[in-house]
Amino acid sequence: FNWNIIGASQELNEIGFPPSISIKQSWNSIFKNGIGITTDNNYKDISGYSINTIDNSNTYFGDWMEEASNQNNIGSMFSNCTNFTGNGLEKWNLSNITNMDSFLENCENFQQDLSGWNTSNIKTSNNIFENCKKWDGKGSQNFNLSSSTLSKSLFKNCENFNEYLNWEDNTQNITDMESMFENCNKFTGTGLSNWKVPNVKNMKNMFFDCKRFDQNLSKWNISKLENASNMLDGCGMSSDNFSNILIGWASQENILYNVKLGAAGIQFNFSANNAYNKLSNEYLWTIKTDGQ
Secondary structure, three states: OOOOOOOOOOOOOEEEHHHHOOOOOOOOOOOHHHHHOOOOOHHHHHHHEEOOOOOOOOEOOOOOHHHHHHOOEEEOOOOOOOOOOOOOOOHOOOHHHHHHOOOOOOOOOOOOOOOOOOOOOOEOOOOOOOOOOOOOOOHHHHHHOOOEEEEOOOOOOOOOOOOOOOHHHHHHHOEEEEOOOOOOOOOOOOOOOOOOOOOEEOOOOOOOOOOOOOOOOOOOOOOOEEOOOOOOOOOOOHHHHHHHHHHHHHHHOOOOOOEEEEEEEOOOOOHHHHHHHHHHHOOOOOEEOOOO
């Protein structure tokens, strides 16, 4: 493969950077399904190389860190690499990356601390960590999604994810948060109450089945919200916090009509009865809840 391979005597299974792809500005899908791309001769140095076997699952990609700064598209690069641990990716320079969709989707054994990642220029962040079931989210508190507009299923099915995400202004350009935390069973949602979400249109399934999620989102600006179906279904939200949400959202001006809000399994307090009626009767919202 013409790679600079440092052998088994080294502590790390270190893979040097293959020079022939250094001029390429897209690494989209080049290791998708665990095998180096075979359909494009421009990537001949990695053609057929497997990183999905148990022996190669801890392959070290730290030597690629500077070359990563020359890329703009690394979407699906490692998607479906089920055994890949992501060793070395924590060192990558992502300062010029704009598309990261599905970068590590279905990497069930990924387990790296990403505190050093610069994500400030990423425009699409859909499915990046979907089904990274072992990853606890370490480092994600430092992510900057201020340039991102799409963030569907970002952490979906990350069963061990539970980070403090006080992103505040970093979310204000996102329009789509569908399934962002769906099935994050350990996620409590600490930090989310301060998020600014004035442009989000879609929150469908956002916290679906997040059994420990319980935050007061009453200060969220939902002026552009069109769809919140199943948003809170099956999550661990208390009646107090759900009541605060209804009261806070109903008090806002310029909210949209005919929005669906899912909160199956959650009740609200008598104090939120007027807010519930206002959203339901005046704005024609369909609110799925277990009532008072």
